[in-house]
Amino acid sequence: NAGVMQNPRHLVRRRGQEARLRCSPMKGHSHVYWYRQLPEEGLKFMVYLQKENIIDESGMPKERFSAEFPKEGPSILRIQQVVRGDSAAYFCASSNGVEQYFGPGTRLTVT
Amino acid sequence: GEDVEQSLFLSVREGDSSVINCTYTDSSSTYLYWYKQEPGAGLQLLTYIFSNMDMKQDQRLTVLLNKKDKHLSLRIADTQTGDSAIYFCAETVGSGGGADGLTFGKGTHLIIQP
Numbered sequence: 001n002a003g004v005m006q007n008p009r010h011l012v013r014r015r016g017q018e019a020r021l022r023c024s025p026m027k028g029h030s031h032v033y034w035y036r037q038l039p040e041e042g043l044k045f046m047v048y049l050q051k052e053n054i055i056d057e058s059g060m061p062k063e064r065f066s067a068e069f070p071k072e073g074p075s076i077l078r079i080q081q082v083v084r085g086d087s088a089a090y091f092c093a094s095s096n097g098v099e100q101y102f103g104p105g106t107r108l109t110v111t
Numbered sequence: 112g113e114d115v116e117q118s119l120f121l122s123v124r125e126g127d128s129s130v131i132n133c134t135y136t137d138s139s140s141t142y143l144y145w146y147k148q149e150p151g152a153g154l155q156l157l158t159y160i161f162s163n164m165d166m167k168q169d170q171r172l173t174v175l176l177n178k179k180d181k182h183l184s185l186r187i188a189d190t191q192t193g194d195s196a197i198y199f200c201a202e203t204v205g206s207g208g209g210a211d212g213l214t215f216g217k218g219t220h221l222i223i224q225p
Contacts, residue, residue: 045212
């Protein structure tokens with residue numbers, strides 16, 4: 001049973017470009033969560049999704065950030081017009097209840 | 112509001128027990144978790160405890176929860192070099208039966224001395 005998969009593992013974008021981060025949950029999991037980790041910081045919750053629904057987006061910045069979890073395919077975190085402050089590790093987790101399992105993360109660098 | 116606090120560093124000798132502490136502020140926490148992160152890697156779920164429990168043991172790991180003081184600890188028996196990592200405490204708060212987003216502490220760096 002494969003774990004949570006994220007791609008790409010590393011992503012470099014210039015300021016103003018778009019970043020798309022993908023997450024495939026563990027088989028059988030219907031809950032997906034996105035977190036952001038800044039250097040030397042803990043993880044900050046961004047958004048919680050179930051298939052085709054956003055359940056809680058209280059941690060998402062109001063502008064430029066969006067997330068989806070379509071009926072088919074991976075969950076996508078999209079960051080439009082990236083700025084240097086968006087540089088961070090973005091982790092996805094999946095769950096079917098209490099236990100959240102994390103992917104290896106995508107390290108976004110904005111130059 | 113939600114807040115989870117941890118000491119930044121803990122240094123122990125190989126073979127000793129490590130005790131990593133965490134405090135939280137939200138009394139309505141439902142589940143509390145411990146995760147391990149090695150350099151450049153994702154988070155590994157170590158264990159978790161439901162808020163109506165006082166203790167949970169799993170092999171070398173013992174979790175103690177003092178709900179009155181809002182204090183959570185993780186004890187690692189017979190600490191080995193492979194235990195060297197950052198340990199995160201996390202809580203979930205809400206009506207989702209544990210399916211809500213997690214609030215993390217900043218992590219405790221566990222350093223093992225030979």
